[in-house]
Amino acid sequence: MRLPKSTRLRLYSQIFFFALFLILLLRTEFHGSFRNSASEVRIPYPVGLFFQLDPLVGLSNALAGHALYRGLLWCLLILIPTMLIGRFFCGWICPLGSIHHFFSSLKSERKRGKQLLESNRYKRWQTTKYYILTATLIAALLGTGMVGWLDPFSFLVRSIGLSILPATNYALQAALAALEHNRFGFVQTIGGMMHFILGSALLSFKQPYFRQGIWLGLLFLFILALNFRVTRFWCRALCPLGALLGIVSRWSVLGLVKNPEHCNGCNRCLLQCQGGDDPIGGTPWRQPECHLCLNCVDECPEHGLQFKLFPAQEAAGTNLQRRKVLTGLAAGAALVPLMRSTPGFAAEKNERLLRPPGSVDEEFFLSRCVRCGECMKVCPNNALQPALTEAGIEGLWTPVLVPRLGYCETSCVLCSQVCPTGAIWEITAKEKGWSVGISSAAKPVRLGTAFYDRGRCLPWAMATDCIVCEEWCPTSPKAVYLRPAEVIDAAGNVKQVKQPYLDPSKCVGCGACEHACPVQDRPAVYVTSIGESRSRGNQILLDRGKA
Template identity: 65%
Template sequence: MAHSRLPHLRRISQIFFLLLFIALLIFTSMRPASATTGDIHMRAPVRMFFVLDPLVAIANALATRALYRGLLWSLAILLPTLFLGRFFCGWICPMGTLQHFVGNMRSEAKRGKQRIESNRYKRWQTIKYVVLIGGLVAASFGSMIIGTLDPFSLLVRSIGLAVLPAFNFATRAVLVPMEHSHVLAVRTIGESLHTILQATVLDFRQAHFAQSLVLGILFLIILWASMRITRFWCRAICPLGALLGLVSRWSILGLHKDASSCDKCSRCLLNCQGGDDPIGGSPWRKSECLMCMNCVGSCPHDSLQFHFFRKEPEVASPDLGRRRTLTGLAIGAAAVPLMRANTGLGKSREDRLLRPPGSVDEPDFLSRCIRCGECMKVCPNNSLHPTLTQAGLEGLWTPTLVPRIGYCEPSCVLCSEVCPTGAIWQITPKDKGWVVGVSGTQHQPVRLGTAFYDRGRCLPWALATDCIVCEEWCPVSPKAIYVEEAQVVDAAGNTKTVKQPRVDPSRCVGCGACEYACPLQERPAVYVTSIGESRSPSSQILLNRT
């Protein structure tokens, strides 16, 4: 009977870690208190789940031939798997919890015998091992594309960049009219709810991200697939689950089946989440079991129990076969050169591709970035967005600064604080060197690029109209944008004096404030390119130097 309580303990564990993940994701933003005090720092270990992720640690070590700080903590998950099997997938993983919850919803495709048959082991469950092999081979060639499919990256990218902004918008759309209602009770409720939610869940600014609709739709498709097929993501695609499945082949905890008391009622299959065949008469598939304990909790005769050092027939290793193994190796080996075809790694793919401050050079960046979206979620000015084609296929969903939407805050280095893999090297405001009155340890500040003018669109240059907004917004000191007075003739033939802006490339850091503030709405007259970025020796402006 003790085994029947295990599913209840597992549910408590799942709820706790899911709420913890969501709480850390919500904290992955600059809260209103920070905005008022100017103290822009993280007050929670928002990288915790990534630090504990063995897939991120192994892929990072393969791609960089090193291990970024903190990733050694992933042994806290990997080592217990050697003894307990895939407990992480069934008890801790927030993506697994969502899959578990959605998989338990009623569906016409999973009723009675259909549900039992759906929960039996399927050959397509080996796809995740092909994905794992291909991703690790690609990582050994210096590409972190497997990070796109990491469950934590998927969750942060989907919830942080799509679900939460949509929730933020919808909530404000309801509460703001309530706060302005002429009915006192409605106004009071609206103000109270807004105050509570503002202090807990709501972001202090309404963020929006490029491709958020696409990311949200992909997330909904995964959840929909899990309603049709129990834990579709976990069973078919998840490379972290595949890694833990391979490690669990040596686990000493196993499922004991008492054939004498089993009456083949199939209740264990009715609630099986991993497709590991717990039913009597079939070998138990250890690498697929998620340790959800549903089988032992639902067995009316206590025919199923977990024991250490059991000696019964089982399928310890995934049934890959030579063909699928070679397929994974071939995909990983071919993917990197195909993704890099017609693109050079010596500099940014496009001149408008601006990486966050502290980013390493482009080849190293792509060997580290796992597309988790943490840096985008935490940016106080909503200036970081996922790329689509700007960085090539290999750089899909990596961060880029979009100055027209938001500029890089001079004193902010939050993106470097939350990056779990070192794609954005951790720096301080002093290292960044943008804060007035604070000199960095470097001879030059961190540069994201250089601003240029389109004189055919700039108001003082093209239309003889006064405008010095860009110069006023330039945050560096001395200012990188300066003005020179010039005598021009307007359309009426009158001579007038206007201040024409210019850029000093030796001072410009590429923060994008000038482009953000430019009053020309359709296309700004001043724009920032990656030319001159400090992270890349090949993206420099060629000037006469001694």
């Protein structure tokens, strides 16, 4: 069936912006080697474009940081047109909205006939997103970035980038390996060609692994499955960005005009409605809920529906209940002190809370970070992982460095480049100060300090030669140094080994020593956050606190 012109244009727009989002997400990755690069490595794509266009990220960043981080002013390109024509972003641009639109269009036993008609009528629970918006903005004003838990772009990047894409990469690599090792030559050729094509477009340079990946994926699939029960349930009930745009669109000069004399009661407009905004006759049109998908206009066989500028008919508003608005305000105001009155925030910090290089102090970090996962996706060593309990409830899904999975590359500052909100301040390799041959007047950025567990260290506890940590230490001069020592082995023989020591004034906490330690289960050398340069209080050496 050939789609009407207006609906076809909207479909093309959705496909274009979803493809653009997916391409930028796939390009949020480094392919190559830092050792062969003469200049500073950067991602040559605007991978943070959709976050810069997100009014919710811009507003929450302004409330939490009392200023807009670079690029976030571009969100006015979405906000101002919304004030004039309505929620066009939700129906024409938003990649997550397009995914929900697609899954909502699939046939479902729960949405047929009268059930579909009833589910597409406006429901009081659609106001839930406005109360969520109220709570998150108040929380942002008080200094927490919990808006990132439900911001559509943070949710989408986190779900696809840390779960769906790694799973897809693993499946494709396994399938291609089976083809390339097939005993038939032509099958091997096909496998090699597919590997070449997919390797440059879709496959990761190396298989990424992310903690909580399965739960992030299952949550994403559960939200998608809700579309089989209610059309675009996320957009109607949960999306705080949709709520913000709905409030702004209340003063739109473009509105839906219903012509009762042309309505024959067929309800075809309601069958295809995406927002649950009651386009049918006999009821007021709910403008803040409309996604401007134009399905109702194109579906009406009598041409009884039209969008016009400055319509004479009055539309219904958000219909919020004062008591629930006050509840949202109270919830947002109460969340911050509740989350920050726990010992983990100030009195008993997790020693393994290692933040990426360039991160601001923890209080400001939690207020700016939108938990999007961009820094984790771009990390070439797969070292950055979503936090679970390391930073308390407030820090859920914020990035932490896990040296056992990967270490911080010496000259890499990609995480600071892709961070959309300034939680990780953009720095250069020179400002980071780790690269050999790059001089910097300032002290190097420190993530923490390494410590030895001599009871597990091979030269110390087992009279066994091992200098792996010293070999991997990237600083110059090295933070890990060796001293010869005479030890007695289990047979009573005297032998000489080199025992490792650490100079804390030179250690930057990159985690390379812990990552490379051959004691696999629990390494003999480990990194904690003490001595991190972003904090004046979390120090082990008195001279580091002087700044």
